[in-house]
Amino acid sequence: MADYRAPRDDMDFVLHDVFNVSADWQQAEELADMMDEDTATAILDEAAKVAENLIAPLSRAADEQGVSFTEGKVTTPDGFKQNFKQLAEGGWVGVTANPEFGGMGLPKSLSAQYEEMLCSADISFSLYPGLTSGAIMTLDLHGSDELKQLYLPKMASGEWTGTMCLTEPHAGTDLGIIKSKAIPESDGSYAITGTKIFITGGEHDLTDNIVHLVLAKLPDAPAGTKGISLFVVPKVIPNDDGSLGEANSLSCGSIEHKMGIHASATCVMNFDGAKGWLVGEPHRGLPAMFTMMNYERLGVGIQGLGAAERSYQNALEYAKDRIQGRGAKATRDNNAEADSILVHGDVRRMLLTMKAMTEGGRAFSTWVGQQLDRAKYGADEQTRQQADAMVALLTPVAKAFLTDTGLESTIHGQQVFGGHGYVREWGQEQLVRDTRIAQIYEGTNGIQALDLLGRKVCGSQGKLLEPFTQEVNEFLAQMSSKHDWNAERAQLQQALDSLNGVSAELLQKAGADENIISAVAVEYLHLVGYVCYAYLWLRMATVAEQKQAEKPYLGAKIKTAKFYFARILPRVNALVAAIKDGSESLYLHDEDEF
Structure with missing residues (x-):
C-alpha cells in the first residue's frame, strides 16, 4: 500500500478559495478570536503529520492482528494504546469539544478535513475518537451542569472515551421496541438493565474508563419512540473529584467477528442494574441522541x-x-519494451472516476460542514434557519452518497491492481472491507434514502428542496457570462430541472401509491448527490480558472471538472428513468415468485 499523504493543497483550496470559510468564522462571535486561515492551516498541517506518521503506518498490521476478547476484556492491536495516548496528549480527541471543558472547539468545516485524514489513515482507529466526539457533543448539549463538569473534561482530553448504545438484538432501526429498562433509585440515579449490540468501542484497553450513552425506558414510559430516555452509564463510576471509584454493573459479553474494521471492537454490552444518570428530560432520549446525528452521519x-x-x-x-x-x-513510450498501465483507457477511466468523486466528495463534505457551522454560529436568525434547512436535506445524502461512492472508488482501486488488489499483501482489499460497513451503520443507506425522500422532501411538500434549488439557480445566473463553461452550465441546469420535475411528480403520486417512496428513494438520493456534485464541480472549476496562475496544480482540477460532466453526470439520466417507473416493476412479483 502506498504511503498515505494528506491532500493538503486540495483541502486548503476547498476551504478558502471555494467556500471562503474564514469569512464565516470571522462573523461568528464564538470563532472570531480563535480561528482564521493561518490558524486553520497550522492545525491541518499538524493533523496531517499525525495521520501520515502516527496512524497510517500501523493500519495494515492492526487489521491483520485485530482485537481480541478474553474473559470480558478487549485488547486492541499492538501500538493502538500508545498511539491513542499520543493522539489524546496532542488534543486531537477533543477537536470539536467545547473549549470550556478543554476542547479545541473547531468548526465542522475544518474538523471535517481532520476526520478525513484520520479515516484515510485507518478507519478502525478513527472510530475510537470519533464515537467519543459524538458522546461529548450529546452530553454538552443535553447533560446537566453536574454531569458536564464531571465527564466532559476527561472525555475531551481523551482520558476517557465514549460510546452510543442504541441497538438491541431484536431491534435494529426500530428503536421504539427496545426493552432496556431504567428503574429510579433513591439517590437520584437509575438502575439500567438490558443488552445492547453492535456497540463500537464498548470495551477496550485504550483508556481506564468508557462512558456509555444508553437508551432505555422508564417504568412509566409511553409506547414507541416517545418513551425512550437517555442515560450516561460509565464503565467505572467516577468520584465527585473525577477520580475513578468502583466498577459499574456492566460487562462486554462478546465481540463481533467482522468482514472489516478488524481493529475496532464491536461489542455486545450487558447492563445488569448498572448505575446511570438521566441526560436531558425523561422520555426525550431519542431527540437528545439525534441532535448530534447530523454531525455523526456526516462523519x-x-x-x-x-x-x-x-x-x-x-x-x-x-x-x-x-x-x-x-x-x-x-x-x-518507444524507448521501453512496455508502457505503464496508466496509458490504457479503462485504467484512466477508473482513476479519473475515483479522482472526480473523491474531490467532489471533499467539496461536498466541506460544504455540508459549512452549513452545520452556519446553523450553529450564523450571525442572524435567517442565516441559521436557512442553514438548518440545508443540513436537514443534505445530511442523509452526505451519509449515503459518500459511502456508496466511497465503496465504488475502493473497488475501482482494487480493479486497477488486478490480481494484486485481491490479495492481502498490498492492503487494497482492506479498504474495500473497511468501507463496506459505512453503508450499514448509523442508519442504513436505504433508511437514509427514505429519510430524504419521505420525511424531508415529501414530508415538507418540497419546501426543504427550495433553499438548495435557489442557491444553485443563483450560481447559474452568475455564470451566464462564462462562455467557456456554457455546455456544463446547461448540463447542470438540465439536471436541476430534472430533479425538480421528478420531485413534483413524486409529490403528486405519493398519495395514490403508498409504495412509490420506498420504491424509488435510493435512486432519488443518488440523483440529488450527482446534482450536488455537479454544482460543486462547476464552482470549483470557475474558481480554479481564477487561481490557476498562482496555483498551477489547479489545471488538473479544471480537466477533472470536464471529465465529471462528460462521463459521470450523465448517470442522472438513468436515475430519472428509474424514478419515473415508480413502484410498478418492483411489485409485479408475488412473494412465492421470488
Whole structure:
C-alpha cells in the first residue's frame, strides 16, 4: 500500500478559495478570536503529520492482528494504546469539544478535513475518537451542569472515551421496541438493565474508563419512540473529584467477528442494574441522541471519502509503476519494451472516476460542514434557519452518497491492481472491507434514502428542496457570462430541472401509491448527490480558472471538472428513468415468485 499523504493543497483550496470559510468564522462571535486561515492551516498541517506518521503506518498490521476478547476484556492491536495516548496528549480527541471543558472547539468545516485524514489513515482507529466526539457533543448539549463538569473534561482530553448504545438484538432501526429498562433509585440515579449490540468501542484497553450513552425506558414510559430516555452509564463510576471509584454493573459479553474494521471492537454490552444518570428530560432520549446525528452521519460519510482518497493514492502509484502492455501510438513510450498501465483507457477511466468523486466528495463534505457551522454560529436568525434547512436535506445524502461512492472508488482501486488488489499483501482489499460497513451503520443507506425522500422532501411538500434549488439557480445566473463553461452550465441546469420535475411528480403520486417512496428513494438520493456534485464541480472549476496562475496544480482540477460532466453526470439520466417507473416493476412479483 502506498504511503498515505494528506491532500493538503486540495483541502486548503476547498476551504478558502471555494467556500471562503474564514469569512464565516470571522462573523461568528464564538470563532472570531480563535480561528482564521493561518490558524486553520497550522492545525491541518499538524493533523496531517499525525495521520501520515502516527496512524497510517500501523493500519495494515492492526487489521491483520485485530482485537481480541478474553474473559470480558478487549485488547486492541499492538501500538493502538500508545498511539491513542499520543493522539489524546496532542488534543486531537477533543477537536470539536467545547473549549470550556478543554476542547479545541473547531468548526465542522475544518474538523471535517481532520476526520478525513484520520479515516484515510485507518478507519478502525478513527472510530475510537470519533464515537467519543459524538458522546461529548450529546452530553454538552443535553447533560446537566453536574454531569458536564464531571465527564466532559476527561472525555475531551481523551482520558476517557465514549460510546452510543442504541441497538438491541431484536431491534435494529426500530428503536421504539427496545426493552432496556431504567428503574429510579433513591439517590437520584437509575438502575439500567438490558443488552445492547453492535456497540463500537464498548470495551477496550485504550483508556481506564468508557462512558456509555444508553437508551432505555422508564417504568412509566409511553409506547414507541416517545418513551425512550437517555442515560450516561460509565464503565467505572467516577468520584465527585473525577477520580475513578468502583466498577459499574456492566460487562462486554462478546465481540463481533467482522468482514472489516478488524481493529475496532464491536461489542455486545450487558447492563445488569448498572448505575446511570438521566441526560436531558425523561422520555426525550431519542431527540437528545439525534441532535448530534447530523454531525455523526456526516462523519460516517467521511469514512467513505477517506477510504476513497486512500484508494486513489494507492491505485495511482501502482498504475504509474506497473509496466504491462503497449498503449496507442500517441501514448506509447518507444524507448521501453512496455508502457505503464496508466496509458490504457479503462485504467484512466477508473482513476479519473475515483479522482472526480473523491474531490467532489471533499467539496461536498466541506460544504455540508459549512452549513452545520452556519446553523450553529450564523450571525442572524435567517442565516441559521436557512442553514438548518440545508443540513436537514443534505445530511442523509452526505451519509449515503459518500459511502456508496466511497465503496465504488475502493473497488475501482482494487480493479486497477488486478490480481494484486485481491490479495492481502498490498492492503487494497482492506479498504474495500473497511468501507463496506459505512453503508450499514448509523442508519442504513436505504433508511437514509427514505429519510430524504419521505420525511424531508415529501414530508415538507418540497419546501426543504427550495433553499438548495435557489442557491444553485443563483450560481447559474452568475455564470451566464462564462462562455467557456456554457455546455456544463446547461448540463447542470438540465439536471436541476430534472430533479425538480421528478420531485413534483413524486409529490403528486405519493398519495395514490403508498409504495412509490420506498420504491424509488435510493435512486432519488443518488440523483440529488450527482446534482450536488455537479454544482460543486462547476464552482470549483470557475474558481480554479481564477487561481490557476498562482496555483498551477489547479489545471488538473479544471480537466477533472470536464471529465465529471462528460462521463459521470450523465448517470442522472438513468436515475430519472428509474424514478419515473415508480413502484410498478418492483411489485409485479408475488412473494412465492421470488
